[in-house]
Amino acid sequence: MYVCGPTVYDEPHMGHVRSAYVFEIIRNYLKYSGYKVIMVRNVTDVDDKIIQKAYEANPMNLIEETKNISSKYFDLYKDELSTFNLECPDREPFATQNIEEMIQLIKTLIKKCFAYAVGGDVYFEVNKFLDYGKLSKQKIDQMLEGVRKDTNENKKNPLDFALWKNAKEGEPSWPSPWGMGRPGWHIECSAMSIKYLGETFDIHGGGLDLKFPHHENEIAQSEAATGKPFAKYWIHHGMITRDGHKMSKSFHNYIMYRELPLDRNNRAEQFKFLLLGTHYAAPLDYTEERLKMEVQNWRRFKNFFDFVKQIDGDISPAVDSNIKKFKQAFTDAMDDDFNTPLALTVMHEMLHYANKSKDPAIMLEIAKLLKDLSRQIFGLFLDKQEELVDISTAVEKECQKIRAEEAIRNRKTAKEAKDYQTADLIRKKLLDEYQIELIDLKGGKTIWREKL
Ligand SMILES: [Zn+2]
Structure with a gap:
């Protein structure tokens, strides 16, 4: 080509x-x-x-x-x-x-x-x-x-x-x-x-x-x-427009990539998400709301990949015919004139399905498939970005992890003592005060994630 x-x-x-x-x-x-x-x-x-x-x-x-x-x-x-x-x-x-x-x-x-x-x-x-x-x-x-x-x-x-x-x-x-x-x-x-x-x-x-x-x-x-x-x-x-108008220096509505309100460490990936959300042949209309929405969508996937890392690796693979269907739906979308917005919709469905299942095997399998597809085809979630995380964000993340793990331990102890009220209070406090969500997986393990 x-x-x-x-x-x-x-x-x-x-x-x-x-x-x-x-x-x-x-x-x-x-x-x-x-x-x-x-x-x-x-x-x-x-x-x-x-x-x-x-x-x-x-x-x-x-x-x-x-x-x-x-x-x-x-x-x-x-x-x-x-x-x-x-x-x-x-x-x-x-x-x-x-x-x-x-x-x-x-x-x-x-x-x-x-x-x-x-x-x-x-x-x-x-x-x-x-x-x-x-x-x-x-x-x-x-x-x-x-x-x-x-x-x-x-x-x-x-x-x-x-x-x-x-x-x-x-x-x-x-x-x-x-x-x-x-x-x-x-x-x-x-x-x-x-x-x-x-x-x-x-x-x-x-x-x-x-x-x-x-x-x-x-x-x-x-x-x-x-x-x-x-x-x-x-x-x-198609071309890029802004709020429905042609973007041009002479119209004073010109915006450069570096001026966009994106997360500091993941700018490129989030911008790619914005691009994927519009079919290549259509004009891409940039609005701040559109960008915010796509940034949030990107965070959902990133959050999911971080989240499944807590699941132990030695779980037998999921036997679930839906996973194959998702993959087929993704390739059907891309086979139809590289329909990336539709392919993204399928990816969102996969994410939703995995979260809802609470089945660690399904979660791992879907995370793997999502990562494979988004890396190979969209050049996303390459993990290169993570190296750029600045010190304060890294410290913040570490504190979050310690807090969540401690809560999971305390909650487990309370549950074992049949003190369900305390167990529930721990979960609620974590969510209200620190926006950390606890998820009880099938099989008994509890993992955590940041609530988006
Ligand atoms: Zn030419």
Whole structure:
């Protein structure tokens, strides 16, 4: 699978994380289902926006400054993803390292009469590609509306798009049959996907905002050049909105991940929960209430995993056909276009079922299944987070444990003396004063957990 990666000219935002996470889950689930996956995600490191930023910073040395900017923001992007424990794609090619492949592809398009060179630029002639518009299913009028800002008089048709751009003075540029210049954005992805995955490959992904014109143009260029179908499946993820509105710096409603009210030690995991709660193809509407709810949901699972650690390991495995059914329901949800909200619902049902059963064998079995699924597919509950727990939280947790264990011992003694009133009082006091809940399991053991 090929995924359109970032243009590295600004700080990474929540949309970058959503994109990386969506495709990470898809990759993980395909692997889990037995497929062999090669994932390629490119980096656009030369582009109008990067050059514009370089021009503002250091107009006298555009070439050097463009490199500085793209490497600075690429590093920030990678740092951001690593806080989420998101794995690297198998290949992460940079546009500037694949210029020769792009030139070859453009030469083929000119030879096949799908492209024309004019004044040092090369354009793709949209009218020659009869299937143009088949992905976004737009009418010519709508497409014209989408490109109306671009009024370049060298073009035969406003919809024609640049494959190669003549270099302006001082800009980064490469030699080509049409003079010094640089590639257009769309041709980058065609050249790199064909190079690493072949002329036809399985999945092409990206944000919904890339469907037109970027992906439409990728199809046109690639299929015109190779004469073969390009990607078999297109997967577009939705954008992130805030309280129902588009999030944008110019609307003053922009929020960065680091500003979100999340638990200090588990920020990344809780944010992932927020992402999972919306189907990848839908817009994710961020509201504070939504976030609070997902944080609470995350805590329920974490609490459960901590809680079952108190159950001794040498218990014979549970014989319960419901566990198999839960697993099937989870994979059914994921098989249905990676329906993560439904898969999460199944996980909640499993949690509920385990808690209700009070059967240590069932609890252990469900905890294992939940952890397996959430680790392998969602990259959650990796336990890496726990290392980050700060001293005061660690001390607090230890006190809680001592308090709970002492109460369990005292309650047991009271019960043995048939003093049920005291036993009950101990349980109630613990709950009211310290929000610690005692659970009597089948078989006689009592364990505790923090009441959420
Ligand atoms: Zn792309």
